[in-house]
Amino acid sequence: xxxxxxxxxxxxxxxxxxxxxxxxxxxxxxxxxxxxxxxxxxxxxxxxxxxxxxxxxxxxxxxxxxxxxxxxxxxxxxxxxxxxxxxxxxxxxxxxxxxxxxxxxxxxxxxxxxxxxxxxxxxxxxxxxxxxxxxxxxxxxxxxxxxxxxxxxxx
Numbered sequence: 047x048x049x050x051x052x053x054x055x056x057x058x059x060x061x062x063x064x065x066x067x068x069x070x071x072x073x074x075x076x077x078x079x080x081x082x083x084x085x086x087x088x089x090x091x092x093x094x095x096x097x098x099x100x101x102x103x104x105x106x107x108x109x110x111x112x113x114x115x116x117x118x119x120x121x122x123x124x125x126x127x128x129x130x131x132x133x134x135x136x137x138x139x140x141x142x143x144x145x146x147x148x149x150x151x152x153x154x155x156x157x158x159x160x161x162x163x164x165x166x167x168x169x170x171x172x173x174x175x176x177x178x179x180x181x182x183x184x185x186x187x188x189x190x191x192x193x194x195x196x197x198x199x200x201x
Contacts, residue, residue, distance in 0.1 A: 062184060074169065081161050085154055087137075090128045092158065093117055095137055095147060099155045104144035119196065 060066060075089065082092050097113045098105060105113070111125045118125075129145065132138040137151035147155075170178075 062181075067185075067188070077165055077169070078162060081158055081165070084161075085158050087135075087154065087158075088128075090114070090118060090120060090125070091132055091137075092155070094125065094128050095132055095151050096155055098132075098138055098145055098147045099152055104141060104146045106143050107145055110145060 078092075079089050082089060087095070094110055094114050097110055097117075101109075107126070107129055110129060111122050114120060114125045114128070115122055129138065132151070133140065133145075136148055137154060138145045139148050
């Protein structure tokens with residue numbers, strides 16, 4: 047059997063749409079969750095712990111709830127539970143009205159970052175700078191619009 051013109055491969059690039067964005071997000075998140083599971087923490091715990099580790103000043107629990115909610119759009123009660131879990135694991139410690147990452151918390155974030163760096167390099171490597179710039183512009187605009195819609199829905 048021979049190939050015909052009708053079996054030619056299309057060279058049309060796919061168009062970005064909500065499904066493509068979701069598939070990319072969940073694929074990348076799946077990679078990260080596999081790494082985090084080896085370190086005994088969840089995605090939401092990592093987001094909260096990283097926020098504490100990277101904060102310029104020790105945050106209050108409400109500061110962390112607000113920051114994580116802004117990132118993940120998660121329920122504040124669930125985020126408070128996440129903070130309690132990090133305290134129980136001794137990855138965060140209460141210091142008066144503030145939460146500080148422990149040495150173990152800092153080491154966990156550093157280890158997870160080191161483990162994901164080469165994976166990220168393989169995923170993102172070789173993408174043209176202009177493609178990354180265009181994607182960055184589009185994703186920023188999509189996030190802004192989605193956040194505006196979410197604010198309207200939540201009002």
